[in-house]
Amino acid sequence: MTAEAPGAVTTPAPSTPGPRHTTATDLGWLIRDAWTVTxxxxIGYTRIPEAMFFSSVQPIMFVLLFRYVFAGAIHTPGFNYVDFLMPGIFVQSVAFGAVGTSIGLAEDLQKGIIERFRALPxxxxxxxxxxxxxxxxxxxFVMLLMLGVGFLVGYRVHTGIAQFLGGALLxxxxxxxxxxxxxxxxxxxxxxETAQVMSFPVLFPFTFASSAFxxxxxxxxxxxxxxxxxxxSKVVNAARxxxxxxxxxxSSATATWEAVVWTAGMLAVFAPLAVWKYRSRI
Amino acid sequence: MTDAVEAEHLVKSFKGSVRALDGLSFAVRAGSVFGLLGPNGAGKTTAVRILTTILTPDGGTARVLGHDVITEARTVRGLIGLAGQYAAVDENLTGRENLDMVGSLNHLPRPAYRQRTRELLVQFQLDDAGDRPLKTYSGGMRRRLDVAAALVARPAMLFLDEPTTGLDPASRSALWIAVEELVSQGTTVLLTTQYMEEADRLAHEIAVVDHGTVIALGTPARLKAQMGATVLDIGLAGAADAAHTTELLRSTGRSGAARVGDSVELGVDDGPRAAIEILRLLDQAGIEPHRFTLREPTLDDVFLSLTGNPTADDGLAGADPDRGSFDRQRSGDRGSAPGSGRGARRSRRQARRGAGHG
Structure with a gap:
């Protein structure tokens, strides 16, 4: 096919690239772009306060449920149940929070924003x-909120501040x-919607068939x-x-070491897999 | 003279065997507006997605502003703007935040993109709404913002994928004016559309696409001229009369006659002479038309004659089961059609259409 048709507009191509990219390293751009997307x-989260509110209600209900409904039936030698429970609640709350990642990305795909991102440099x-x-x-924020709720229902830190912060970081x-x-x-x-229903069957066995509760x-x-x-369980044990x-x-050292290896291992497997999926998804 | 886009023999299939592109080739001259015109599922969006580096083709090559879309994808992304079929803007952000984000991701310096955002909000009459979240925007405002986002980095090449689908007439014409302004400043535009009026108004050159290949290429004027100098449009009492009339006309050598619901359309070079003949013919057969008009051909007529499908805003002919076969016969006779192997391609398409779509 040729473009020999008449009716010509014959302006030459304005082909100068403009004042864009190639002044910083790729890693520099990755960090800057990631921050822009972050x-x-x-901002998106702050624009839907209802979603923020109700997503905090559920973990609070879990605290109350286990602290006051199930506590009497669960025996935890060496611990008050509330002290046993709260590290488990922290892990469970953030794990449930991570489901938001799958929902958010699926929504971006659905709405075409990722399409726009793909055509950007x-x-x-x-x-x-x-x-x-x-x-x-x-x-x-979820973690801070759970900590506050924990203190209200009787949770106390029985280790040092450095250890406590280390646990929170973990x-x-x-x-x-x-x-x-x-x-x-x-x-x-x-x-x-499907992202959400796909996420929970993965999450449930890992959080409930664990040492969390x-x-x-x-x-x-x-x-x-x-x-x-x-x-x-590995992460809950170390956090506890x-x-x-x-x-x-x-031993404390073994528990921590195992949790760190699992965590790093997950990143090593899932991050490349997610990037590969992003690149190949049409 | 350079071509801003060169697409050669692009092939793309999707899982489930749909061949979206089947050897699509075309070239877009720099500084012009090029229209890809075709029904839903013709492969227009797939072509745009390949040219904007979102998809990789299974076969063929494409260059945008001289850069290969596969091997130099990143360079291409730095030179183009894309406004998609769905307004790809973030619901939760304000108009200003959306444009700032795109500016930042285009790697413009912060003061530059802030300034550019201000300009674009004014240019697209969104300055009042700039600091409101998109949830409060109308469909037309979202689409304008989407186009504005495509222009943030002042791209030399702009892709607009059905930019006005679903817009009200006022928003549509406002968008057309915006596109015309850009072109007057030297931007090359590739536009996909289902609307004849849009292609006619904006495009310097049009490729009619059906089932993943270009079935006609030319200026709007030339494509219309293919239909014959004028179109004779005969309105009849019912579908039966229309079918009868079509057969009658074909039996007298006017093989281009096509039935559209209760009407028959026919491209003719000898308008007045043909009118006399045909009226006489109808009179002898006892058929009384309630409308008998000679008019300038529109791109709708071209589209219909080439694809056998009505255009998006023509609801009439969709219900006509005979359309496919009429059209097949007709296209075989049309000598002025571009591309030599079209008859064969066309039968293949028709066979596929019979198996699949209505």
């Missing part, structure tokens, strides 16, 4: 980095790495095998050790 997502992984970072910031790092896992789901889901020793043998050796007091049976 800001965009955070921005760093490609910045869309995912910006989403997971915004969800990390949101999880910091929980947030875990949440961040888990966000990348949910990013994979978000990129695979056809829409945001009950001692795993009370579970049947076949389930204990799973409950002991999965990442949520750092934030509430030493958990008998395993």
């Amino acid at each position: 800001k965009r997502n955070l 921005m760093a490609r992984s910045a869309v995912l980095a910006g989403r997971t970072t915004a969800d990390l910031v949101r999880n910091v 929980v947030l790092a875990f949440a961040y790495c888990l966000s990348w896992g949910f990013a994979v789901i978000g990129m695979a889901a056809p829409n945001s 009950v001692p795993v020793q009370t579970m049947p043998g076949w389930l204990q095998g799973f409950a002991v050796n999965q990442p949520v 050790d750092l934030m509430s007091g030493h958990v008998p049976g395993v």
